[in-house]
Amino acid sequence: MAEGRIVKALSGFYYVKSGEEIYQCRGRGVFRKQKITPLVGDFVTFESTNLDEGFITDIKPRKNELIRPPIANIDQAIIVTSVVLPDFSPLLLDRFLVLIESKDIEPIIFISKMDALSETMIEKIDYYRKVYEKIGYPVELYSVKDNMNMEPLSRYLANNVSVIAGQSGVGKSSLLNKLKPSLVLETGEVSESLGRGKHTTRHVELVEINNGLVADTPGFSSLDFDNIQLEELGNCFPEIAMHSTSCKFRGCNHIKEPKCAVKQAVEAGDIASSRYDHYLRFYEEIQTRKPRY
Template identity: 60%
Template sequence: MTEGKIIKALSGFYYVLSDGKMIQCRGRGVFRKNKITPLVGDNVIFQADNDKEGYIMEIKSRKNELVRPPIANIDQAILIFSSTEPDFSPVLLDRFLVIVESSEIHPIICVTKADLLSEQERSEVNHYLEYYRSIGYEVLLLSSKTEEGINELHPLLNGKTSVFAGQSGVGKSSLINAFDPSLQIKTDEISSHLGRGRHTTRHVELIEVCGGLVADTPGFSSLDFTEIEAEDLGYTFPEISKKAEECKFRGCLHDNEPKCAVKNAVEKNEISKERYNHYLQFLQEIKERKPRY
């Protein structure tokens, strides 16, 4: 038996890369019985009678996984957001950051279409980005057309398994094509009727880019906080997590509790009021979530 990594899943087949060769595999029935699904990114043990077809026998332990998109063993998430067309959305970015942080995946924030910004618009976007930098996030302003910022992102991909994620129509596929035009990943324009991007990626696949592996995915089909508990939400906001150590009461949710260091920091403008309001919005969603059985 041989070890390899699943780099593509399509129509019930898993394409395993091992020693430079691609083996088309099926999963053993025991996986279905135990309700285990092999994921792109999984390190696996497989058995093959020839160099084309085989069976996955074992899935090695995962360091993390995402459900939608279904992918495992991610080092970092490149969160791609548009500065315009569609407009930059801080609340959506914070939603992505919470999901990525809760999965213990390192996020890098990339804002695309910088070439379309006027000076005033660039100033407004930079206002948001500077705050994210101040709380410890790596932030890049990019343009696939002018290649602004592309060289800064190159070395961050080397030796890493990265997932590109973000809203539709923000230029994820265009950005990957900018790294390697030979890939020719399908892109599409924003739908003028719907006002949002059309999905152009239909399956999850790991692609060799800039010395690392990049997952081109259909995007996050769900941004619900189904796996996050109310008491854990604050840990996904770095500035709230840090300030929470000074709260009077242990387990403070930074909502209605007295002597809350986080609320005090918001009042003093040490923590962004907008980010804090997003935190409260997400907290309410989690509290109103239907219980799981």
């Protein structure tokens, strides 16, 4: 019996790294009966007679997991968003942040394609960088094309399990190729007419970069809030969670309640109005979603 971590899942096989070796394993039938699916990132116990014929016998408890992409035990999520093509969208960035916060994963914001930054966009990007840094999120601006600020980016990866998230076309694969050229990940150019990149990443795999493990994933194929409850939403906005402790009423939703410390903080400029607007928008979305049976 040996122990290791699943670093890749492909066509029903799980590739388990134990020491310096990688073992090709299948899951035991018992997992199917229990409706447990081994995930990339899982710590497992397995038995094997050689590198090609192993069986996973046990999956250790997970500290967190994502369904799309299917991966477990993540330390941080690097959200890649671009200046243009596709255009920088604070609303979309906040959707990613809320989803990641809801999973107890540390978010980091990378803003790509800084070489394409126009005069008119400089103020906007600078404003939002300050908004997110004030909340406590690390924000890094970079350009793969101009090799700008690439070295600091790789430092985030050291000794961490990271997932790279972001909409298609923002440059997730280009970033990983730059940080580890031997990967040669296929990059999808952005379709000018649709403003969307082609989905190029086919399976989930943890690759070693700068003494850390990184999953290049197909972004989040779903950005809905199906698993977030109304009362949890405020906790997914750290600045709202912080100010909510001063609200007059327990269970304040920060919408129409009197003496709401969150609304006061928005008026005082301590919470960015864009973030509060997005909170209201997501609140309404969760409130009006159809129940699932």
